Amino acid sequence: MAMLFVVASGISATIVVLINLGTGPRGSSPFLFVVALTSAAAVAWSLGVDRHDTSRSERYGAWVRSVAAGIIIACSLAVWALQPSFINSVFATAFMIAGVALLAAPRIVALWSDLITERTARVREEHRAEVAAHLHDSVLQTLALIQNRAGASSEIARIARAQERELREWLFEGDAAPTTDCVAEIRSIAAAIELDYPVRFDVVAVGETPDDAPVALVAAAREAMLNAARHAGGEVSVYVESSARTVDVFVRDRGPGVDLDTLPADRLGIRESIIGRMARAGGTGSVRHGTGGTGTEVHLRIEEQA
Amino acid sequence: MSDPKLLDVVIVDDHSIFRSGLRADLDATVQVVGEAATVDEAVELIARVRPTVVLLDVHLPGGAGGGGAEVLRRSSGLLESVRFLALSVSDAAEDVVGVIRAGARGYITKGSSGRDVSEAVAAVAGGDAVFSPKLAGFVLDAFGAVAGEQSESSEELDRLSTREREVMRYIARGYAYKEVAAELFISIKTVETHVSAVLRKLQLSSRHELTVWATARKLL
Numbered sequence: 001m002a003m004l005f006v007v008a009s010g011i012s013a014t015i016v017v018l019i020n021l022g023t024g025p026r027g028s029s030p031f032l033f034v035v036a037l038t039s040a041a042a043v044a045w046s047l048g049v050d051r052h053d054t055s056r057s058e059r060y061g062a063w064v065r066s067v068a069a070g071i072i073i074a075c076s077l078a079v080w081a082l083q084p085s086f087i088n089s090v091f092a093t094a095f096m097i098a099g100v101a102l103l104a105a106p107r108i109v110a111l112w113s114d115l116i117t118e119r120t121a122r123v124r125e126e127h128r129a130e131v132a133a134h135l136h137d138s139v140l141q142t143l144a145l146i147q148n149r150a151g152a153s154s155e156i157a158r159i160a161r162a163q164e165r166e167l168r169e170w171l172f173e174g175d176a177a178p179t180t181d182c183v184a185e186i187r188s189i190a191a192a193i194e195l196d197y198p199v200r201f202d203v204v205a206v207g208e209t210p211d212d213a214p215v216a217l218v219a220a221a222r223e224a225m226l227n228a229a230r231h232a233g234g235e236v237s238v239y240v241e242s243s244a245r246t247v248d249v250f251v252r253d254r255g256p257g258v259d260l261d262t263l264p265a266d267r268l269g270i271r272e273s274i275i276g277r278m279a280r281a282g283g284t285g286s287v288r289h290g291t292g293g294t295g296t297e298v299h300l301r302i303e304e305q306a
Numbered sequence: 307m308s309d310p311k312l313l314d315v316v317i318v319d320d321h322s323i324f325r326s327g328l329r330a331d332l333d334a335t336v337q338v339v340g341e342a343a344t345v346d347e348a349v350e351l352i353a354r355v356r357p358t359v360v361l362l363d364v365h366l367p368g369g370a371g372g373g374g375a376e377v378l379r380r381s382s383g384l385l386e387s388v389r390f391l392a393l394s395v396s397d398a399a400e401d402v403v404g405v406i407r408a409g410a411r412g413y414i415t416k417g418s419s420g421r422d423v424s425e426a427v428a429a430v431a432g433g434d435a436v437f438s439p440k441l442a443g444f445v446l447d448a449f450g451a452v453a454g455e456q457s458e459s460s461e462e463l464d465r466l467s468t469r470e471r472e473v474m475r476y477i478a479r480g481y482a483y484k485e486v487a488a489e490l491f492i493s494i495k496t497v498e499t500h501v502s503a504v505l506r507k508l509q510l511s512s513r514h515e516l517t518v519w520a521t522a523r524k525l526l
Contacts, residue, residue, distance in 0.1 A: 204443035237480025
């Protein structure tokens with residue numbers, strides 16, 4: 001279709017030139033308008049319709065536009081050269097400008113649509129920040145209040161806490177891809193266990209967290225956290241300290257404590273899943289009583305083989 | 307008039323629901339003598355009432371938009387007699403480090419129980435610093451105490467001593483001052499001294515990493 005317009009434009013332009021060559025400018029004006037209209041139509045068609053048609057190549061559109069612009073410019077130059085009158089120079093200038101505009105049209109269209117996209121994105125981001133600020137001020141406060149009014153290990157506090165965590169992740173991490181480092185994994189384990197047991201994990205991480213923490217370390221930490229949740233409950237502290245060569249994980253509860261020596265052999269939890277697993281992975285796992293006879297602390301440590 | 311045995315406390319928080327909840331939860335040892343909801347109100351109230359301790363929310367409307375840290379800066383003349391304990395729902399490092407460096411004596415999350423808050427108020431009133439495990443973790447990170455890079459600095463303010471580092475590590479592991487003391491075979495008083503020294507360093511250190519780190523990192 002764009003091609004048809006181009007052809008029509010070319011024919012009218014030829015007629016204009018022929019009329020000007022023969023009888024003078026009289027009678028050529030209608031054809032001049034046809035040239036302008038058909039060229040504009042060709043460009044409009046190629047930008048508005050063909051651009052979204054994937055079977056047409058980019059080159060085809062560019063070709064249509066340059067030819068249309070070329071016809072307009074050539075035609076105006078020819079008229080002006082053959083009949084240099086005042087009115088013709090005005091027409092020629094106007095046609096030249098139109099021709100250049102036709103060439104620049106795709107750029108302008110692209111710039112415009114970029115601008116719109118950018119503005120939409122900015123509005124969305126602003127809206128999100130607004131919502132985040134509001135939620136931060138009101139909903140997080142309310143969730144905190146529910147937790148300390150309901151008692152740390154009550155069902156309601158657990159639900160509020162789980163909700164708070166989800167909201168916090170959404171607020172502070174936004175659209176960033178979820179990280180899969182060892183601390184992130186431990187945090188999500190803590191969240192999962194909190195849903196099932198009356199326990200509250202306080203996870204503190206220090207140092208650069210390695211992305212490729214050994215599976216055994218995370219698995220043993222999970223076991224230690226599960227043990228703390230089952231046998232102690234309440235507040236449990238998890239501390240992860242990572243340096244360039246070692247990763248230490250401490251899981252500390254405030255429960256009645258365990259005695260490894262009096263533990264029945266079938267209690268595989270600590271012996272096998274924590275200490276044994278760490279040993280097999282080339283690290284160490286140890287369990288000790290807290291000071292004053294209360295609480296248990298599991299210490300996991302793994303060193304990078306250099 | 308207020309009972310001399312009670313600790314006079316002002317609660318600064320823009321949410322009335324939180325203020326009333328906290329007030330109902332606080333121990334009998336603590337007496338709430340005033341409440342404020344904005345930066346300007348807080349500055350005015352604190353200067354007028356001169357409480358022993360101010361429970362200060364990190365995020366506050368009003369003033370120049372500086373929140374809790376702005377209240378601290380504008381009340382800096384009173385820091386000798388009035389102690390500030392920061393309260394926050396946010397564990398974001400820049401919030402916490404910001405109020406501590408502006409002069410708060412400690413930081414506690416809003417999820418803490420009334421008893422915990424009361425104990426923290428008593429500790430702050432007694433001149434001690436209140437460090438939550440998270441704050442201890444921040445400190446260890448901020449002073450590069452784990453990566454082993456802290457020996458580079460010769461400035462005493464910019465580094466933690468071995469003992470201070472040990473104390474911070476135990477606190478980050480969830481140990482109470484009493485338990486830290488038992489672990490390290492030192493008195494509770496000594497633990498408190500170490501913690502206060504760390505607080506002072508946190509407030510005064512010009513360690514470049516401290517500020518850069520605090521803004522670059524948003525810990526949950």
